[in-house]
Amino acid sequence: MTQDRHGRYRFLAGAILPALALYAVFVLSPYAQAFYLSLTDWTGVSGQVNFVGLDNFTRLFGDPLFLAALRNNGLMLLVVPVVTIALGLLLAVLVTFGGRRGSAIRGASTYQTAYFFPQLLSLPIIALLWQFVYHPNDGLLNGLLRGIGLDGLARTWLGDPHLALWAVMAVLVWSSVGFYMVLFAAAMGSIPAELIEAATLDGAGRLTTLWRIVLPLLRDTVQVAFVYLGVLALDGFAVVQVMTVGPGGPDNATEVMGLGLYRNAFTFSKFGYAAAMGVTLFFLTLTLAVLAMRAGRRERVELA
Incomplete structure (x- = not known):
């Protein structure tokens, strides 16, 4: 034995x-190296590395450009996950329960495939396509508005400091909503039919069934979606880098932390300072994930 x-x-x-x-x-090991570099003034080229302690972090939270990026990422964190999850749930409900007697609509798989299509494209390609859509003169969006007689609504979408970040967030939502629609539809499909039938026999309408039965059973899936979308919102580098002028947009309206990290590392050769940005972004992302997981666990305990 x-x-x-x-x-x-x-x-x-x-x-x-x-x-x-x-x-x-x-x-x-790469994490440990990044943490160490954040405490130095390494330029990325020189072999000389001087230990500066927390000076990079002190400078970081006194840097107006980084604080602007932090605000922009914070707004993206509030808007992108909420709007994407809401639209994904709405589309999933329409596809899964929009047919007669609460059944799936005809051609549900076709709709899911069509909405999922943006996932086949990388974010830089999506950003490049939407850069043409937002073009102030020849863009599809302004052309459509002028074509239907709404010339007054045509804008320089990526050139207006008040609209640029919202235009970027719209692209992030558009590129993500199809995936989460399919995810939520799959989760809804796994709900036992007996629960839906029992609610129907008890006289519950569609809205009551969705609110009282379907949505509570999707809580774990929504929680995971929020974490992933939160990470996307705290990044946003690829879309901003390709779409906006500067990059960073007019008056730094679309400045994000990932863009500042890239610029300091590869343009200004401040790898130590950039590493401090990366460490800060890491802990912000980790905090988001921990809070989301703890909130979901607390809700499950209360339901139990």
């Missing part, structure tokens, strides 16, 4: 330790 136990432990160690070693080398 003892030999079998030791043999099992050796097998487990042989299976787990190589994976842990790879994880430490390729995941934990």
